Amino acid sequence: MMLSDPAKKYSPFVAVDIPDRQWPNQRIEKAPIWTSVDLRDGNQSLIDPMDQERKQRLFDLLVKVGFKEIEVGFPSASQTDFDFVRALIEQNKIPEDVTIQVLTQARPHLIERTFEALKGAKNAIVHVYNATDPMFRRVVFNVNKEECIQIAVDATRQIRDQMNDAPETHWTFQYSPELFTTTEMDFAVEIVEAVMDTYAPSIDHRMIVNLPATVEVATPNNYADQIEWFCRNVKNRDTLIVSVHPHNDRGTGVAAAELTLMAGADRVEGTLFGNGERR
């Protein structure tokens, strides 16, 4: 039953302190980089996950519509995803100008398996994540801030080395502090900078930092504030492609994406017609 006083149970979102925010004066003047996560985030949310035929049809549709970056699965977590990625690569089904992306947890054997899945790809984005939000650090994973950073840094180092061992692929690295919007902003910058120190992106070889609203917890202006704050405070912003990944828990996913583009995001991860799950 709904409470007569919901404040006893729910507390409001605490906004970032950014009184001189610039994003409300901006306009969206060009298309961002679009990344489809239909085949990964979307697929994970289906009652009946897609079989190979449906995945291939959706992949072909995404290419036809014009997506240049497509997250095709979580190959270290699912044999079906692994097989699909292999089929795309071995059967030469990925156009030259399209880059596939795969997701992995920050764990050594899963990263290894991820690279097995990608063997022989022309272009690929390896997307690693770990949860940075204080609730997850304390309750779910029982790690302190230093340990949380160490997980991200170790994974980054392993990914960097495995990329160097397979120079036939044109690699891009992507890191997501999962639950970014409920993470302390200074900690989000700290962990991303630690990852940058390890991977060493440059203006000519940028890395993607994806800042998800894993759960949408506030009005969309707050997400924009956080993106502007992050972009202004992270070092070497020009070596980063800043990506957003909104969800629609409060029904404002589209608005949130638009405001974050005004606030400086370069890239949007989403799905056709808004199907999808988390991360």
Add this chain to the structure above:
Amino acid sequence: MVTVSVGNVDIVTLAMNMYTQGVHPELDFSNITPVMREVEYCNQLPVHPRHPYVGDLVFTAFSGSHQDAIKKGMADRREHPEAPWDVPYLPIDPLDVGRSYEAVIRVNSQSGKGGISYLLEQEHGIELPRRLSIEFSQVVQEVADRTAKEITSQMIYQAFADEYLEQQSPFCLVNHRMSSEPDSPAVHLEAVISEGGERKTYSAEGNGPLAAFIKALAGAGHDVEIIDYHEHARGQGSDAEAIAYVEVRIEGKAVFGVGTDESITSASMKGVLSAINRHYSTQAPAANVTADTLA
């Protein structure tokens, strides 16, 4: 894995929001309905009929005052085709996403779209797909305007037959023959079609009779793409016949056709020809009420 599914951000809406601000999103949704159908097939989840830019009902006006405003806006646009898009109630030109504006008019206070579909289903065993029922309601409205009478169920059926089933010119199916090899999905089809009175034989192979028929038509220079297809049996026992509702794309335009026959294969082919005939008929289909066709 725990699945808590509220959904990702919708890239189609984001892209089209950008487009209607004059910024090209660099994604192509010129034919948005087939994109939606394909995604629905792959996800096995329906897209909501009111989903922005794409839902079955989003280019549909039910209210008379809205329809009047849109009609005037469209007429104004015909006079100023180069002016920025500014039509009442329509943030985007439906043609840009391969759709058409559909004025759904209530036949009387009790009927409307639901009423027409209900009468056709209950009394004539015809179960219209939703978008076809939207389109057909305009045909009925024309009849209502012409006759200025209460519309009866028989008048509705007659309008349906005239609009879809009796469309036999220029193309009319005379007969067809099919053959297939055991253990193969491929079907060889030979169809005899009367084209303005002259009989021609079309043949092709395809995965299933309809696919073969579409290929045969393409071979003869008629490029037709199936967007949507529904079929069901009508009547019972030995009197049962098949009815097929086919939505096709011809020359960039979406058109419905309907065919009936004892054989489902013939019904589907007749449905395709009905759509082609409607497309080529001199009278523009009432459904494609656009800036170009509105009087």
